[in-house]
Structure formats: structure tokens, C-alpha cells
Amino acid sequence: xxxxxxxxxxxxxxxxxxxxxxxxxxxxxxxxxxxxxxxxxxxxxxxxxxxxxxxxxxxxxxxxxxxxxxxxxxxxxxxxxxxxxxxxxxxxxxxxxxxxxxxxxxxxxxxxxxxxxxxxxxxxxxxxxxxxxxxxxxxxxxxxxxxxxxxxxxxxxxxxxxxxxxxxxxxxxxxxxxxxxxxxxxxxxxxxxxxxxxxxxxxxxxxxxxxxxxxxxxxxxxxxxxxxxxxxxxxxxxxx
Numbered sequence: 001x002x003x004x005x006x007x008x009x010x011x012x013x014x015x016x017x018x019x020x021x022x023x024x025x026x027x028x029x030x031x032x033x034x035x036x037x038x039x040x041x042x043x044x045x046x047x048x049x050x051x052x053x054x055x056x057x058x059x060x061x062x063x064x065x066x067x068x069x070x071x072x073x074x075x076x077x078x079x080x081x082x083x084x085x086x087x088x089x090x091x092x093x094x095x096x097x098x099x100x101x102x103x104x105x106x107x108x109x110x111x112x113x114x115x116x117x118x119x120x121x122x123x124x125x126x127x128x129x130x131x132x133x134x135x136x137x138x139x140x141x142x143x144x145x146x147x148x149x150x151x152x153x154x155x156x157x158x159x160x161x162x163x164x165x166x167x168x169x170x171x172x173x174x175x176x177x178x179x180x181x182x183x184x185x186x187x188x189x190x191x192x193x194x195x196x197x198x199x200x201x202x203x204x205x206x207x208x209x210x211x212x213x214x215x216x217x218x219x220x221x222x223x224x225x226x227x228x229x230x231x232x233x234x235x236x237x238x239x240x
Contacts, residue, residue: 052077
């Protein structure tokens with residue numbers, strides 16, 4: 001039988017250190033269940049049963065007249081077997097109860113899983129309904145805002161009257177614009193004609209100035225030629 005060994009170092013705190021690691025616990029528990037050993041002290045029940053059976057078998061193999069001893073050892077073996085069987089029956093009952101509990105747990109787990117799926121589907125439906133409600137509320141708020149804007153506007157009769165007045169003003173402005181456009185076009189033509197006349201007048205003035213300058217240039221030459229001509233006549237007369 002395996003036993004735990006406690007190790008405490010010098011100068012360390014009084015903390016428990018065991019020779020068995022966590023991975024060895026399952027092996028130890030399994031060994032104790034197989035040998036029906038619940039503590040680390042005393043002789044295991046399986047070993048005691050083995051001794052009873054061995055003693056009975058050895059006594060039976062003897063040639064001596066030992067019927068009473070065989071009967072006594074057989075009763076002792078059967079009693080030990082019954083004693084050993086009772087915990088096994090208890091363990092079997094516990095195992096059966098655990099299996100039933102496991103089945104109940106699995107059924108409960110399946111039921112809870114189904115309920116979880118149903119709740120998740122309901123949550124998704126509620127989310128969709130919430131989104132639809134938000135959109136509907138938004139539309140209602142927009143409609144309410146539009147209704148308030150409409151309520152702030154004047155009645156339809158006044159609006160139609162204002163529209164008619166605006167149409168009259170627009171027609172008057174269009175007529176004024178047309179008249180202004182015609183007047184502007186006329187002014188453009190007049191201005192173009194004026195520019196043309198100014199250009200012609202300027203050209204005429206320039207030509208007259210050129211003619212005047214040429215006349216002024218020619219005038220001294222004419223005077224000079226006029227003064228020379230009487231001298232020539234006098235010379236001719238003297239020669240004659």
C-alpha cells in the first residue's frame with residue numbers, strides 16, 4: 001500500500017509537502033477502490049479475503065479428517081466474502097444512482113440547452129422588433145416634425161393669395177426686364193452708331209489736319225517763288 005511521506009525543510013514555513021504529485025492521486029484512489037481500502041492503516045479487505053480463501057483451500061487439500069475445520073474455514077470465508085460484497089453492492093448502488101443522476105443531468109442539460117436556444121431566438125426576434133420599433137418611432141418623429149412645420153405655415157388661402165401676388169410681381173418684373181433689355185439693346189445700337197460717327201469724325205479731322213499741314217508747308221514755297229518771279233521780269237526787261 002502506498003503511503004504519503006511528508007517532507008519539511010529546515011528554516012521553511014510549516015507547509016505540507018507530500019511525496020505524491022497531483023497526477024498520482026487518481027492512481028492511488030483507483031487502487032484504494034479496487035482493494036476496498038479507505039485508509040492507509042490496517043489490512044486491505046481483499047487481502048483478508050484472499051487469506052481466508054487460501055486457508056480454506058489449503059485445509060481442503062489436506063488428507064486428514066478435518067471436515068469441521070473445513071466447514072469452519074468455509075463459513076469464515078463466506079462471511080468474509082459477504083463482508084467484502086456489501087461495500088461492492090453499496091458501490092454498485094452508488095454507481096447506479098450516479099448513472100441515473102447523470103441521465104437526469106443530461107436530460108436537464110438538453111432541456112436547458114433547448115431553452116437557451118429558444119431564449120436566443122426570442123432575443124433575436126425582440127432585437128428585430130426593437131429595430132422595427134426604432135424605425136417606426138423615427139418615422140413618427142419625422143412626421144410630427146413635418147406636421148409642426150406645416151402648422152407653422154399660413155392657411156392655404158393666404159398662401160394662394162401670396163402666390164398670386166408673387167406671380168403678378170414676377171410678371172411685372174419680367175415685363176420690366178424685357179423693356180430694360182430692349183432699352184439696353186437700343187442703347188447698345190446708339191452707342192455703336194455714336195462710336196462709328198466718332199471714328200468717322202476723327203478720321204475726317206485727321207485728314208483735314210493732314211491737308212492743313214500740307215498747305216502750311218506749301219505756303220512758304222509759294223511766297224518764295226512769288227518774290228523771285230518779279231526779279232526775273234526786271235532782269236528780262238533790262239536785257240531787252
